[in-house]
Amino acid sequence: MSGNRRTIPRVIHPSAVLRRLARAGAVLAVLAGALAGATATGGVAQAASPGPCDIYASGGTPCVAAHSTTRALYSTYSGPLYQVTRASDKALRDIGALGAGGYADAAAQDAFCAGTTCLISVIYDQSGRGNHLTQAPGGGAAPGPDDLAVANLAPVTLNGHKAYGVYVAPGTGYRNNRTSGVATGDQPEGMYAILDGTHYNGGCCFDYGNAETSNNDTGNGHMEAIYFGNIKVWGYGSGPGPWVMADLENGLFSGVNPGYNANDPTVSHRFLTAMVKGAPNQWAIRAGDARSGSLSTFYSGPRPNASGYNPMHKEGAIILGIGGDNSKGARGTFYEGVMTSGYPSDTTENAVQANVVAAGYAEQPGTTATGALRGAGSGKCLDVPNSSATPGVQSQIHSCSGAANQTWTRTADGRLTVNLSGTTLCLDAYGAGTADGTKVVTWPCNGGANQQWRFNADGSVVGVQSGRCLDVSGAGTADGTPVQLWTCSGASNQRWTLG
Template identity: 65%
Template sequence: MGRAQRPGRLRTLGRLTAATALAVAALTGYTITAGPAQAASQGPCDIYASAGTPCVAAHSTTRALYASYSGNLYQVRRASDNTTLNIGVTSAGGYANAAAQDSFCAGTSCVITEIYDQSGRGNNLTDAPAGGAQPGPDKLAVANAAPTTLDGHEAYGVAIIPGTGYRDDATNGIATGDNPESEYAVLDGQDYNGGCCFDYGNAETNNNDDGNGTMEAIYFGNIKVWGYGAGNGPWIMADMENGLYSGANAGYNANDPTTNYRYTTAMVEGGANQWDILGGNAQSGTLATDYSGTRPNVSGYNPMHKQGAIILGIGGDNSDGVDGTFYEGVMTTGYASASTEAAVQANIVAAGYGAGGTTGGGGGTTGEIHATASGRCLDDPNASTTGGTRVQIYDCWGGANQTWTHTSSGQLTVTDSGTTDCLDAYGNGTTNGTKVDIWPCNGQANQQWNINSNGTITGAQSGLCLDVEGGATANGTLIQLYTCWGGTNQQWSLS
């Protein structure tokens, strides 16, 4: 989208009129499975290839998207010495080797420098250069800011915050002009905002707004400047440049529902004067068709003028004011059938996102949060209900002001005198030393927290660790955000 746009995140699916994918029940539990993952018998790109619509780009930081893929998924760079490490899979067709990242990044911080294309076409994503809307290059995602699990195996997504984005302007095989393509992405359906533009898909090759129809990307978010759907959002829409579309007309489409599954499947398909949006729960069930019909009834979209670059977390002109989390996604050549998209959805569900382990979306856990170094509890001082009150550590005594609930949306809530507030990164801060306070819950990313298997609690927006200031252990020591470095003052347990 262009500079004036403020779209949200797009989730689009293919031409699905009667999805027939098998519903796969989401697994439960809280134990990280040791040992290598077993190879999949089929990946999403095997399904697309067998249907004659092969992947021409396949990106994931969590798993292999082909049953035979044994290469690298992504690369990380650590701050301590600027060295890099490629993160591969534990076995062909398997899950990301997250343990390698944990070891490499221990005691320092890491960013994701490159996301490799598994299709063999070399369409790798790196930090986005300057564009018409924003100077660049963009920032890189903090490598441990979006922890997740797949069938109990630890992995990390790509946490996009404002100013972060990835791109490839010199691609191979991506659809151009009015040629057909299909796109899907697995996203965190509870990490979004109303900025421009959390996109994944086809964009301009010169990083500028080149007019109507020069893009075709999945968008996800809750902006209403262009198109929007039912409820308060977020919605899956298509970013076709100079418009986020939920249907044939600019503006409202009652059939495009609010979609906020913790793990959300979003798909967009497009061909000659025909396109579709589909979406669903990436943990269970089948796809729904949110739109299927002709191109927007505004000049410039029929025929399309796609240019074939690939973007992640930004708009076509490098508009980068968004929040979102990406786990996997592909682009194909050709318009996938309903049965193909149904099979892909079943494959995503079978991957077991969020099953086992402890992640930001686990939710439902209530108790005290103990600081490992001191044994004291995370405490809302004097059971305050005043927004902006900084939290501290204090002797555990079982009071409501020390009882925290990790919700399904990743919030840490505390209820005092009948008022429920959220643990909050003050002022949406994302730098070392940001104060941690209580604030009325508002659904923003600075109130979402990942409780990780390594004992840290990280901000979903910043990727920084919940940190006891100065490593002190006394009652009343305040809490801040700080770069994760492995110290005991950043270790916590939720009982």
């Protein structure tokens, strides 16, 4: 954060009235309303229905932290959702909802960030407790400060309304070590997160939840966070992964024992609801498709039988995208999530799931496409020489053939991928270089910013990390002319069409 950083406002939210409702009857009423909303076609008046935090409050387990870059999580919330910092001049802009209880104003971000890159510098807490997430500092596992997420790498729609998630590449992380109301010790709590179930890896650790306040590993049971990924060093579930598990520190747990839980399945939903909750000698994992259907319970029972987890020793910090000691080798995408005071009932969580389904998460139209990437100046196609799957081969242009080594997929998160002999590789700025002349190669996909590309209306394809254009060397037109990064000029050797 630079000298442009300002004091983060405290947002006041009138949730006290909801807590006075009769809890059992209120939960049933909210569940009925949420289920009815799940069948609707979607509209702009989201404020007419309760949000996830209204539902939790009705169940007697109010939100103590509520984070989302896609929508308001209370029906009456009208404050900022997140803040972006513009790379060109370090200016700041709060991005709010379109109205109370509404969807994010993505158009405001697009206008503010036009022609440059923006980073998500603050994810505001909507609960009124000031538990905002900002750039994570260094910790015992890795120095800092961590990277901030590029603001436009996870585009989605909610009932047709454009929004952006938080794209976490390895090295990216958010944290708040001085929170209010978050569970400590063995106090009960719940949490959920809506994630991209196709964006993960085996690095440690893509978490959202309760962590240490010191940025260090302080022992077993000092964390309680949702984990998503396919690491198998500690606990794991059935199939190849990824799995929803709990990071309880010094272990990712899928059940009562460290190690394998056959009832914790591999999940692959494009939009995933992941839940973890814990109380004295009781905890659970639940998950489901965020676009349809109900939740499944993957574990519910006593605390792990290893030492240090009963009772728990939670410290009350909040993390996103990293482990408690700032382990930051993971990747994933976060859209919304909350933490509660108290152990939510299954009935309350089922109502939250119905609300999420009714929100209508979907991929943004036009963000994914597959075909040849044809150069405007040469009329030739971006090509992987000899269809080689060897990492580090420099890309070139070649007469278009329609072959697999010229078939590129633009993914929703900004990658350009090619599949060669069953191996998916990403278009990559070699060595994370940013200088003119940096080779553009194919490399195993790793979520790095040097593998993310922004398509512009003028036909240029710009590397997110470098800000430089995908360029045919020397404006050449011959087969085999290499492709590189170069300062954007608007010339025809830097213009491309995909399809």
